[in-house]
């Protein structure tokens with residue numbers, strides 16, 4: 697592998713698949729991570745044959761802490777370095793906290809928060825030593841508000857946003873940047889994966905973006921080395937107006953949107 701290499705988590709569908717495709721179009725070699733090994737192989741073959749790049753796959757469940765070390769050991773043993781890290785894999789749990797499974801919430805925190813911090817920590821150190829590198833963390837417009845019926849998901853994305861902006865600032869002058877991408881509702885497998893979410897008004901009452909346009913916003917902003925991109929002008933406006941609104945009012949409005957519909 698002599699080209700630049702991007703490591704992308706959750707690369708087999710939705711926003712992650714589009715980020716992998718855009719990297720491939722730009723001649724990056726890829727290390728792709730997701731749980732489903734056969735789907736990873738399909739994506740590998742498709743991107744290698746279409747764009748003439750090399751793709752390595754690493755099937756694993758990033759909500760299992762031991763797999764983070766296995767992944768970083770795997771890439772450290774290769775002859776190439778990781779130039780871009782894209783922390784995209786994320787899940788949601790829908791429902792009132794006490795009636796949903798605690799293990800599902802803890803897995804969410806492991807994937808959306810702990811895996812993202814661990815991978816950013818590992819690769820940013822190497823990038824700083826190389827004097828170059830880029831990290832793209834996928835948060836959400838959920839980062840800007842509390843989210844009744846998806847409390848841990850919204851809180852995890854607030855963490856991703858705050859963490860990314862802080863580390864981006866710490867990295868000032870190193871040649872390394874962290875970009876945080878905040879999409880609004882996007883047409884992917886996410887709502888199906890977050891059990892019960894289709895019953896919420898989030899996807900029916902909001903404009904739903906295509907995963908390609910979200911991924912392109914993230915890629916372009918990462919290439920500029922900027923700290924934050926909120927995808928879509930309605931989402932930008934909402935994030936801005938939330939800052940000017942009383943917090944209990946924001947929570948009440950979010951609750952009315954997120955409320956189960958049946």
Ligand SMILES: NC(=O)c1ccc[n+]([C@@H]2O[C@H](COP(=O)([O-])OP(=O)(O)OC[C@H]3O[C@@H](n4cnc5c(N)ncnc54)[C@H](OP(=O)(O)O)[C@@H]3O)[C@@H](O)[C@H]2O)c1
Nearest residue numbers: 706708709710711730731732758786836881882884885886
């Ligand atoms: N869709 C939206 O409306 C929306 C809005 C704002 C933010 N986001 C964020 O965007 C990111 C991508 O979401 P998406 O909508 O594109 O989701 P998606 O279509 O459901 O894709 C999720 C990807 O992550 C992988 N994945 C899931 N759990 C994993 C695990 N435990 N370990 C490793 N890989 C795992 C999946 O593959 P496997 O199932 O094979 O593991 C898949 O490749 C997430 O962080 C999400 O929070 C989504």
